[in-house]
Amino acid sequence: MERDWTGIWIKAYSGYASMKPLQPSPYMRTVFHAPEKMQSAIVHLCALGVHQLYINNQVVDGDSWYKPALSQYDCRAGYLDYDVKEYLNPGKNVLIVQLGNGFYNAYNNWMYTANFVSWRGAPRMICDVEIDGKIIESSGVHWRVHSSPITYDCHHEGEDYDARLELPECFEPDYDDSNWQQPVRTVPPGGIIELENVEPRRVIRRIQPVKVTQTAANRQVFDFGINCSGVVEISVKGEAGTVLTIRYGEMLDGSGNVDTRNVDYCQRGARFETDRYTLKGGDEVETWHPQFVWHGFRYVEITSSKLPVTICSAVSLFISTDFPVTGHFHSSCAVLNRIQEITLTSYRSNFMGIPTDCPTREKFGWTGDAETAIETGWWNFNPRKGLEQLQKIIMDLQRADGTISTHGPTTLYGFEECSPSYSAFLYDFCHLTRLFTGDAAPIKTYYPKLKKTVLLLESMSRDDCLFHMGYGDWCHPLAPQGGDGYNNELDPTLVESALFVYILKLMSDFADDLKQEDDKQYFVTLRQRIITKINEYFYDRKEALYDNKSRSGTAMALYLDIAPVEERERIAKALVQLIRNENHRVLDGIQGAKFIPRALAEYGYAGDALQMIIQPEYPGWGNLVKQGASSLWENWKGNSSLNHIMFGDVSAWMYRYLAGMNPVAxxxxxxxxxxxxxxxxxxxxxxxxxxxxxxxxxxxxxxxxxxxxxxxxxxxxxxxxxxxxxxxxxxxxxxxxxxxx
Missing domain, CATH: 2.60.420.10 (Maltose phosphorylase, domain 3)
Incomplete structure (x- = not known):
């Protein structure tokens, strides 16, 4: 829902404030009068990249974080409606909006840079204060601006806070702000401004350290035992001006200090996942946590610039989208229960308004990651709103010819790998929303754009009906390594073509629902043409296997109804023999890890599928448990991100096959x-x-x-x-x- 604003867009700084060095987080302040009695009071606020709202020395909605959620800002951005009646006093009131950069004004050194995205600019805001249906205050140049104690905040680098710069008196209505600056008029972000429709991000768990180690006279390392998304909250005493440097990481080096080499290649040689807190000093304990950034970590390393300093406590704040919990699974197997637990930790760690890639180096949405774990999300939570937020981002990015990005928000990278494996999310979102909730509205809403991408994919495979590019069975443990040390180079043709078959099945169903008979016939015919080509090109009738004994490809041919009906029992038997020959080790990437257990269970080999999941040897989920993992990893080797959801379909498998639940209507x-x-x-x-x-x-x-x-x-x-x-x-x-x- 859009609204007609009374206020104007304003920002704190003129010029190219989006370039390095980033400017301090500003306070945007105004004073207004409220009536003696009121029935309702709402602050309508769009403040980008992220913000915090204060009224009369109180934080409004203080338990929610990172507002608004990530979006393709030059296409759409979210505003929030705050009910502030309980915060207002009759007469004079003060309202302060603190602005942070978020992903709107992000900076990094990596190829997936946000430095030159089309929307990038200094933080900005628009605001209306409405009491009993009447706008009584709006953003404008009569507001006042001052820098806050947050002297630096950067999405990928961290946040700096100088407690000596705190201005507690400015949150009082009678404070004299005459020496503050005027804000600057500015342009809107460029897209639709609509009411945000995703659940808030909240602290879902406070985690105490399980171990504290002194690695130097001025350095302590805290092990929280769980690798999650969020920040650390510290309580500390020390001399004014003492700087605490707080580094976050998923592993330790040989000296016991935080080691970020598994993920910091996006910022190699630059600041990464680091906060800084400068003490104000005095007799009181100072408690602080970052406000506008999040990190992925199990370990926190705190180094003091001077001694003595006392770190009274450090608590990990696990922050995630606070969506409803819908499912619970338990079994008699401790390893399986632990796999379920670490899968849910990774799902929640990688859901911050939208499903994300990881909470460390990227922190934005990748459709491939979202797709491989999409059903796990539905079984355990109700992720619809956040999934649709990512759906909107990718659909907003769609080019005129149907090309879509593999990730978003973005404008620079992601279109080159447009392929079925990283497009399937868009179709599965519509399908699973209807299946799990009964709501078919997304099918109708997105159908024209989904059809356009199908036509694009068909044009890319027109010569032989096979799709030859894409990520394929990504992060396969036996794949040759690419130039960056972890991209795999397996031929993706069978995997991508099979997933195109899946997309076409969904589109034929959608067309049937919408009574688009010509479209349905087109999708059915094209699907059958590709199936025929896959079986001609990849199926070895003698071995009853696909693509030179590909486990993943064979399982996908079975599960996605590509294999000839009369051959399927033979194929399933040959597939399970391949699995047994390798002692049930998971010698597969993200697609094989999803489809092999499903195919085995569908054809009567659920015991073998479960053995794949729980066996303790490398590679596999059971091996992660054996190594003490507290979250799923990006790859089985553990030499990259240690908090990824790409291998997360395993939880959905538990519901579908061990409990046997399957929605039919x-x-x-x-x-x-x-x-x-x-x-x-x-x-x-x-x-x-x-x-x-x-x-x-x-x-x-x-x-x-x-x-x-x-x-x-x-x-x-x-x-x-x-x-x-x-x-x-x-x-x-x-x-x-x-x-x-």
Whole structure:
């Protein structure tokens, strides 16, 4: 929803304030009068890149962070409506907006630079104060501006705070700001200004250190035991002017200090993931945390510029989008439970308004990462709003010919690798939103743009009906290494072509829903043409495998209904033999890690799929647990980011196959329950909060007898598939006994 503003866009600094060195975070201050009585009071505020709102010495909505969420700012940006009635006094009131750079005015040294993006500029804002339906104050040049104690904030580098510069008196209405500067008129960011529709980012957990190590006389290293997104909150005493340098990292070097070499190649030789706090001194303990940046870390290294200084406490603030929790999964296997736990840690660490790539070097959205874990998000949370925020970003970036970016916000990079694997997210978002919520609105909204990208992808594969470029089975442990040391160079053709088949299946369904019969026929025909070509080019009938015994390609051909129907049992048997030959190690990239366990379970080999997941040898999820990982890694070797969600479909697999839950009709109006009673487990339980209530599935094993309990809420019917029996249209609480061999 857009609004008609009364105020004008203003900023604190004139000239090219977006270039280095970045200017201090400004306070934008005004005073206004409120009536004796009021029914409602709302501050409408768009303040970019990020902001904090204060009224009368109180932080408004102080438990939310990084407002507004990331967006393609020159296409759209979010404004927030703050209910401020409880903060106002009759008569004189002071309002201060503190501005931070965020991703709107970001700087880094990497190829995915934000230095020259089309929207970049100094932080700016527009504001209306509305009381009982009347605008009584608006942003303008009558406001006053002063620098704040945040002397530096940069999305990828960190934040500096000088407590000696605090002005607590400026938050009082009677403070004399006559020596402050006037703000500067400025242009809007360039896009639609619409009411933000994503959940706030909040501290979801406060984590105490599990170990503190003194690595030098003036340096301490804190180990919080969990690698997550957020910041550290410190409480400290020391002499005025003492500077604490706070470095964040996911691992330690041989001396026990923070080591960022696994992720800092984006800023090699420059500042990276570092905050600085300058003490004001005195007898009181000073407590502080950064406000406008976030980091990815397990370890925090704090170095003092002088001694003595006392660090009274350091607490990790795990910050993430505060979306609703919808699902819970538990089993009798401690390793599997730990895999579920670290998967959810990575999912939440990589969701800050939108699903992101990692909380360290990039901190913006990548569609490939979002796609590989999209169903895990839906089973455990309700991520719709944040997923749609990324959907809007990528759709806003779509070029006239249908080309889309692999990531966003951006304007410089990402279009060169436009391909099915990093486009599938856009289609799956629409599909899974309908499947999990029953809402088909995104299909109708995005259909024209989704069709345009399909036409673009078809034009790129027109000569032989195969798609030869893209990321393919990214981060494959056996792939040759590219020039940057971690890009893989496996032929992506089968993986990308198979995912194009998947996209076309979704588009034919969408066209059917929208009664676009000509489009549907086009998608069906093109899909079949590609399937035929894949089987001609890649399928080895003698071996019953695809692409020179490719595990990933074979699994995708099975799971995505590409393999000839009459060959599928043979193919599944050949695939599971490949897996067994390697002792169930996960010798696969992000696509194989998603589709192999699914394909195995679909064809009766769920036990082998589970063994892939829990076996302890390199590579695989069980090996991460064995190595003490507290989050999923970007690759199995652990030589890059240690907090990525790309291998995160494993949680969705638990719900779909071990608990056996599968929505059949949109919004879970109809559900299939078909648990896989694998021999390695004696107990599984899962719940999922549907639009109609909570589905519960639990089973236990005693000897060769399985006890299954299900609870299907009113409004839903379930078909229950057991080894020797099927039950249709079940509702309510039911219990079944199954004898297995």
């Amino acid at each position: 949109p919004g879970f109006k109809k559900v299939s329950i078909k648990p896989c009673f694998v021999a390695q487990l004696s107990e599984v339980s899962a719940t999922y909060q549907t639009p109609y209530g909570t589905i519960e599935v639990a089973w236990t094993r005693e000897g060769n007898t399985i006890s299954l309990q299900v609870n299907i809420p009113q409004g839903i019917t379930a078909d229950i598939f057991l080894p020797q029996q099927e039950y249709c249209d079940v509702t309510g609480k039911k219990q079944y006994q199954i004898v297995v061999s």
